[in-house]
Amino acid sequence: MDLFTGGHMGCRGCGAAIAVRQAMEALGPRTIIVIPASCMATIGGSGLKTAWRIPFYHSLFECAPAVASGIRAALEVQGIKGVNVVSWAGDAGTADIGFQSLTGAAEREEDIIHVCYDNESYMNTGGQAGGTTPFRAWTPDTPSGKTTRHKDMLAIMAAHRPAYLATASIAYPQDFIDKLKRAKEIKGFRYIHVLAPCYRGWGIKEEETVEMARLAVECGLWELYEIRAGERRVTVIPERRVPVREYLLRQQRFRTLSEEDLAFFQVEAGFLTNLSGGEGAL
Numbered sequence: 001m002d003l004f005t006g007g008h009m010g011c012r013g014c015g016a017a018i019a020v021r022q023a024m025e026a027l028g029p030r031t032i033i034v035i036p037a038s039c040m041a042t043i044g045g046s047g048l049k050t051a052w053r054i055p056f057y058h059s060l061f062e063c064a065p066a067v068a069s070g071i072r073a074a075l076e077v078q079g080i081k082g083v084n085v086v087s088w089a090g091d092a093g094t095a096d097i098g099f100q101s102l103t104g105a106a107e108r109e110e111d112i113i114h115v116c117y118d119n120e121s122y123m124n125t126g127g128q129a130g131g132t133t134p135f136r137a138w139t140p141d142t143p144s145g146k147t148t149r150h151k152d153m154l155a156i157m158a159a160h161r162p163a164y165l166a167t168a169s170i171a172y173p174q175d176f177i178d179k180l181k182r183a184k185e186i187k188g189f190r191y192i193h194v195l196a197p198c199y200r201g202w203g204i205k206e207e208e209t210v211e212m213a214r215l216a217v218e219c220g221l222w223e224l225y226e227i228r229a230g231e232r233r234v235t236v237i238p239e240r241r242v243p244v245r246e247y248l249l250r251q252q253r254f255r256t257l258s259e260e261d262l263a264f265f266q267v268e269a270g271f272l273t274n275l276s277g278g279e280g281a282l
Helices: 015-027 039-043 064-078 091-096 099-107 153-158 173-184 206-218 244-248 259-276
Strands: 031-035 056-058 084-090 113-118 164-169 190-195 225-228 231-234
Touching: 015 039, 015 084, 015 113, 015 173, 015 190, 015 206, 031 064, 039 084, 064 084, 064 099, 064 113, 084 091, 084 099, 091 099, 091 113, 091 153, 099 113, 113 173, 153 164, 153 190, 164 173, 164 206, 173 190, 173 225, 206 244, 244 259
Parallel strands: 031 056, 031 084, 084 113, 113 190, 164 190
Antiparallel strands: 164 225, 225 231
């Protein structure tokens, strides 16, 4: 049974909706999910309609991990076991507006899973640039391209020493599902960051959402790995490697890129690839 059903209010080709449907395959019916203000909060339904078949809480923008922490505490007081408590936020509700409650929950080692579905801009309010928006990306408030590099949320969260940390991509659903299955068997704070393109914000066709998520991995700018007990392990090695220009120049948000910019990104992709180091890399 689908726990996030058809008939939701997402755009056609919505990466966020794809991500949550994949996630529910792993999380199952004994899950409570908290979602702050975001596309996902409205996609799942509003008013008298809902696409969720599990308990769903719509929190304020800045506090999904705090609400999830409270739900976990309430379950423990009642002696209710075997329930996944998940805060599910976009990049704004994770890296920027929601970061204060996220870092607090991680520092306290709350027994929750936090999933960041990252479309790399504030799409629920028009696509403004945020902390995870890439360098040189066009947005309504960076019309000449963003002049600063994106915030490295994986490094920031790894510094909290969570019980489990992983990246994911909607283009590799089994990898994402397997990581969530591993995460839900671990007690403590767990963090998963999934790339979920938004075709409107990225300037691609709606049918290209999954393809672009795959190209991000194949060009080396989005790496699939996990960290558990201090050990970093690459989980997917792409079958092919493509130059970053094949990924970036397909997106209208990168229409201002120069050859110098492309060279920068190619170096960045090479650095990430070398950093992975294969199985068991630290």
